[in-house]
Amino acid sequence: MEALNTVSSMATMATQIRRDVLRMVHAVSSGHPGGSLGCVDYFTALHFHFMKHNAANFNMSGNGEDVFFLSNGHISPVYYSTLARSGYFPVPELATFRKLNTRLQGHPATHEHLPGIRVATGSLGQGLSVAAGLALQKKIDHDDHTVWVVTGDGELQEGQIWEAVMFAAHRKLDNMIVAVDFNQKQIDGSTGDVMGLTEWTSKFLAFGWEVLEMDGNNWDSIMKVVPEAQSKLGGGKPIVIIMKTEMGQGVDFMMGTHAWHGKAPNDEQLERALAQLPVTEHGDY
């Protein structure tokens, strides 16, 4: 994989990944496009620019490289597209998403040995703990690489998340950068209506974390805040980025609503959506 070092090249890749996400969920009339679209820019920035990882030779242990965990596994479309486009597995395999005998299960899994996946996620709240365990292993083994994690904001309603938050601070896991996808939407509506969590920054600060805020759909913000987060690595505290995103980002009729959390577009809707995301030099799968 060649790293992308300009915002314009990353933006182009992000557009292609958004097309992949839409086409993947459309093809099987299922999956989670909303949160996927919101997180595309951050996934692209991490996998094509910030992370030090060896996509071509996937190593389950992640020893000697950066490791990424997706805790809210339902946004698997963006994960799979990013992994394929960054070289973990062939891009055409995206066409098998959610189909019988696929390695691209509805929610990410190691069971079918898809390169890039290190643990199954989907049942929420567990991925952050797994990531903390691996971050601790890197500490024990003096492996000076970063563990990157994405969690959902609704996912923070799971009690286990706060067990992990406590654990990571107690063990001084300052080699972790966790982004909370703060799109303020979940299946049943806005996070505030379903189960309001307030004072996010204060909560993480009170647990002993470094807290940064970022607009996850703004390249200037991403390119400023992620290096700032990296500058805090090794500072004795785990790091969280409250990453504001728009569910459905990039497709006008999917934005501003939770309706597309777990719903696929029909033929006409796909056409309207793709018209807003012109095909790129990378090409459709």
Add this chain to the structure above:
Amino acid sequence: MKSYEILGQKDTRSGFGAGLHEAGKLDSNVVALCADLTGSLMMDAFKDEFPERFIQAGIAEANMISASAGLATGGKIPFAGTFANFATGRVYDQIRQSVAYSHKNVKICASHAGLTLGEDGATHQILEDIGLMKMLPGMVVINPCDYNQTKAATMAIAKYDGPCYLRFGRPKWPVFIPEDMPFEIGKALMLNEGKDVTIFATGHMVWKAIEAGHALAEKGIDAEVINIHTIKPLDRDAILASAKKTGCVVSAEEHQMNGGLGDSIAQLLGRELPTPMEYVAVNDSFGESGTPDQLLEKYGLTTAAIVAAAERAIARKA
């Protein structure tokens, strides 16, 4: 009936602690996690010698299990220990997704299993854990019978690459397995060859099965006694060979009848070799406070219960 010398009275949890300590000496990748029960699980020897490899997880078992999966991903061999109830039922989904489905090399180490936990009562006396764990694809389930076997089993699972559930208990119990006997995962241990009835026992009930063998011998009944320390994978060949020879079987375990060792044996025999079978197990009930002996008596997990079950099984032979 072969006689076994009692080598001492020790708790199986101490066998775990000793085995963990040895495993830690043999492999620097062994790490241990505990949810605020280090003393109860006898993990202090490991903790004292390898403080950098001991991880206090606090009263947060869900995180402990999933973090163990992360440690295993990076190449560690995590032994995650707590009481059996908190090591299984409380964290079933964490074990299912992060450990079993993801096939992580995590050792779930569960102490104070069953009624012999005693006075703490039914909140802590899990009798469903073997069933919960054996249903998970790829999970190895082991319930050793004494201190020495528990120690050997602990060292054996450190060398096995994959998820394991190791169940042990609180009370001091007769030690009779030779200290140097290696532990073979999935291999039934013949304790007495007999011809009239087979007693398949696991965990603390193995010693009671030996006692029952002697009691049956006095009645002129020649019982075969087999220690099934590994409930999964089940030693099919040993069970089928013995059932074929004796023609009737008894299972004995400190667990619910539903989902336990007897369940696994019955499923095997039902498919391969229908055989009269009797169960010594807790019958669809929770436990309660009391001394271990009082509880075993009240819930029918006794030497006399095994003898009676053997006689019933023999009476059902065609």
